[in-house]
Amino acid sequence: MKAVILAAGQGTRLRPMTDSVPKPMVRIRGKPLLEYIIRLLRRYGIMDIFIPLNRYRDVFTNYFGDGAQWGVRIYYSVEEKLLGTAGAVKKLESHFSNTFLVVYGDNLSNCNITQLTNFHRHRGGIGTIAVFEIENPTSSGIVKLNKEQRILKFLEKPTKKQVFSKLVNAGIYILEPRIFGYIPKGQAYDFGKDLFPRLLIESERLYGYIMMEYLLGIDTIEAFKQAQIDVQQGRFSLLP
Numbered sequence: 286m287k288a289v290i291l292a293a294g295q296g297t298r299l300r301p302m303t304d305s306v307p308k309p310m311v312r313i314r315g316k317p318l319l320e321y322i323i324r325l326l327r328r329y330g331i332m333d334i335f336i337p338l339n340r341y342r343d344v345f346t347n348y349f350g351d352g353a354q355w356g357v358r359i360y361y362s363v364e365e366k367l368l369g370t371a372g373a374v375k376k377l378e379s380h381f382s383n384t385f386l387v388v389y390g391d392n393l394s395n396c397n398i399t400q401l402t403n404f405h406r407h408r409g410g411i412g413t414i415a416v417f418e419i420e421n422p423t424s425s426g427i428v429k430l431n432k433e434q435r436i437l438k439f440l441e442k443p444t445k446k447q448v449f450s451k452l453v454n455a456g457i458y459i460l461e462p463r464i465f466g467y468i469p470k471g472q473a474y475d476f477g478k479d480l481f482p483r484l485l486i487e488s489e490r491l492y493g494y495i496m497m498e499y500l501l502g503i504d505t506i507e508a509f510k511q512a513q514i515d516v517q518q519g520r521f522s523l524l525p
Contacts, residue, residue: 286402287381288331289374290322292390293339293364307341309390310348311509314516317348318503322388323355329398335380336390337362337373369473371480378465387476389456393512393521394500396457401494405459410435410490412464414481415457417496425453426477428493436491441477452493455500 292309309319319336326334334357338345342363352359362377374387384405386398396415405413414436416428422443427450429438439454440447454477467483468474484491499521503509515521 286331286384286386287333287335288326288386288388289335289337289377290319290326290388290390291337291370291373292319292345293337293367293373307338307344308503310341310344311503313393313503313509313512318393318512319345319349319390320355321393322390323349323352323357323359325395326386326388326398327356331386331398332356333358333360335360335362335377337364337368337376339364339367367473368471369475369479371468371476372472372474375465375468375470375474378462381462381465384459384461387458387460389502391503392456392500393503393515394455394457394498395521396455396496396498396500401457401496402459404494405492408434408490408492410461410492411484412458412460412489413492413494415455415496415500416452416493417455417500418451419453420451422448422451422453426481428452428454430493430495434493434495436481436485436493439477439481439485439491441475441482452495455496456502457496457500 310317336359338361346361349359364373368376401415423445424442426439426441427443428436429450431437467480501508501512503512
């Protein structure tokens with residue numbers, strides 16, 4: 286299976302750190318966040334990794350090169366104009382003819398990719414979103430599931446009055462290539478704001494895999510500090 290790591294975001298909520306370094310390259314206990322993601326994928330046998338980039342391209346390429354040091358093959362996709370999360374993946378459409386994985390580049394996680402993939406294949410939908418429960422979901426995309434864990438409703442960044450669930454989008458997806466038919470070419474398009482709601486309108490089967498593993502989105506200074514503590518205290522283990 287091939288994977289996309291979304292790394293072209295601006296990291297505005299992590300400023301001033303991201304004024305000089307891209308968000309996926311901030312250091313967690315001495316290692317770039319992106320390295321943890323690459324090591325996770327390699328652990329599950331994912332060798333071909335595509336990384337959309339925008340700012341600070343040399344920071345990525347100088348550190349990771351072609352990925353050989355980590356036992357993977359890395360391919361970079363340059364976005365002169367930001368295409369959004371789904372638009373960035375659409376640009377890579379020609380590389381994906383089978384089921385593939387998408388991971389957000391600000392995730393620190395040890396998600397069990399094998400279990401996620403098996404869940405997806407058993408359900409047989411167009412896509413599976415890893416989800417987890419948090420107390421305040423207003424800064425995330427929230428989902429409502431039925432008993433079969435099919436997604437009935439998806440809402441990006443709800444207000445407090447709009448909250449109908451504490452299950453939120455983890456930014457880890459298993460997708461089928463026919464999903465590209467729902468993503469417009471060459472324009473900004475987002476998974477949470479645009480694509481997932483559209484799939485539900487089109488009655489496509491989209492599922493939520495409830496993950497119990499560690500996940501922390503490093504998108505604020507507070508989360509960055511928490512990640513340092515969690516790694517230091519063993520709540521998130523360093524990958525070998």
